[in-house]
Amino acid sequence: MKFINYLESISGISVYPMASLLLFTAFFVAASLWALKADKKMVDHISRIPLENDDANPQ
Structure with a gap:
């Protein structure tokens, strides 16, 4: 049995891809806004x- 078949059998699993996409988008927008508004x-x-x-930490 393929791994995708296990995922399809879990109820409510379709929420996780959407949640991760929204989380990534929110982080990307926040990081972009910070970069644009940061002090030069x-x-x-x-x-x-x-x-x-x-000089304090020679390698």
Whole structure:
């Protein structure tokens, strides 16, 4: 028996794909709004963090 047949036998299973799509869409919209409204100086600072030389933590 295929896995899809097990899923079809569960009542109310069709709610989960719709809930996950709505959750993903809400997160994507919230992240996009934050990115558009974020302070440009903060975004510039965050983008430079990986390039900064950290003398306190030698590798």
